[in-house]
Amino acid sequence: MTAALDVRLGTVWKKPPFIKKRSTRILILVMVVIYVFMATIGTRGVANYLAVFGIVEEGFKFGVVDRYLTGIDVNWSRIQRGMARGMQFIGGFFHPDFNTHWVDIKQGMYESVVMTIASTVVGIAISIPIALGAARNIAPLPVYLICRFIITISRALNELIVAIILVAILGFGPLAGFITLSFATIGFLAKLLAEEIEDMNKVQAEAVESTGANWLQRVNFGVQPQVMPRLIGLSMYRLDINFRESAVLGLVGAGGIGATLNTAFDRYEFSTVAAILLIIIGTVMVLEYLSGIIRARIK
């Protein structure tokens, strides 16, 4: 037995802490507690609480900090009024009305389905070459930077913002929705596919390269088989997302079931709203089930 072992035997073993200095650890912990407290309850919450016990006057302010550390303001009377409307809305689910506006719902669903499928197919078709360009292990640096830039733009611009701009340019209707969703699909699919390509088994692609294959052949034989299951899974998921997004985009005039939903909201027809939401939920569930089956079959 060595002397070094002798010293260690019988001593308690603990995982070394992530932050080594004890005082730093405590300081960070205290700051986190203060931050969470200030962000949620805030100075106004504290002031209100103290006022209940008569320690400070009603409407007391903590000087300058009060402007920044107010926390989340909760307006209880507004919530009370809103609850009634909320209950009315939820009540709609107990007697959903499919009949009154069935023609509109059918038309909206048709538009949404067309928009979803078209935008997913077009989006994927554009995403694949961009994903290949955005994978650092197979693309040269200039191509990589361009493709990453396109992806970043697509991800930075939220669907709603793009849709609002496109509705302004193209007018109301599913065309704006179709282009918006195709554009959004690029940011999602190209990014995740590129990451999958970067994570692939390098040696398999190297083996194909070592036979004298050209770039396209290397992608076709060395890369594609490795990322195909993931590509199919992501595509199914994106189909699902695009359908749900199509319901939201209708709210800003980009057509589809969302437009029908928006009209029903505007007319306070909560039974019709409930019917539409139930149809959306049902469709998403069917898509989820289908993608489960497909993904289980592809390994």
Add this chain to the structure above:
Amino acid sequence: MLQLNGLTKVYSTGDKALSDVTLTIPNGQVLALIGPSGAGKSTLIRCINRLVEPTSGSAILDDINITTLGAGGLRKQRRRMGMIFQEYALVERLTVMENVLSGRLGYVGFWRSFLRKFPQSDVDAAYRLLDRVGLLEMADKRADELSGGQRQRVGICRALIQDPSLLLVDEPTASLDPKTSRQIMRLICELCEERGLAAIINIHDVALAQMFVERVVGLESGKVVFDGGPDELTPEVLTQIYGEEDWEATIEAVDEEDNEGADA
């Protein structure tokens, strides 16, 4: 004939993996490259077909300087150098046949390979090779359904269908059991003899190397420290390559294996 002249590789991290390696490998010679992990064996053979770009020096295959070739010229020369990998490096989701035929990618155009419409001569060659290694019935199985030894046989077929004049073999037996290891080594050496192929085989199993090859090169810290016949590997030489250890046992084991190895 392959000539390496002062081949040197310094990685961007500053590690000098190869320093001034000069070797001449005549046609049809099978050479084992031995040395400890990290000695630069893998780097050396990857510098020959430029999966790794050498920093300086040259690799000349039959009067063509591979190190200075452009992309197109390099692809053309890579067809003449078949490579066999440590972890088989088969594309696992492709079939055995697709894996073997991928060895012809340097010869066929993109659309032909994309549609898997390889020339009949290539298909026949693939069937012949699979039959030679005993895997004809597995042609349409997916590569990931095979065992380790079977996968390495497919890897050998993929390298040979290139119709190469040189085989670069990177630790072919590292993930295989002792018996399969010998079978694979024997297969590689037999095929090299049948076809008059030169081969560089990276291997860290010294005993196995001694059993099958005619020439052994020892690499240590990127430098050639030994070059000679398998029976010249004395304990002193092994100590020089690998460091201090009791080598008598290893060498004795080889002698025994030599006697009963023929029927394995």
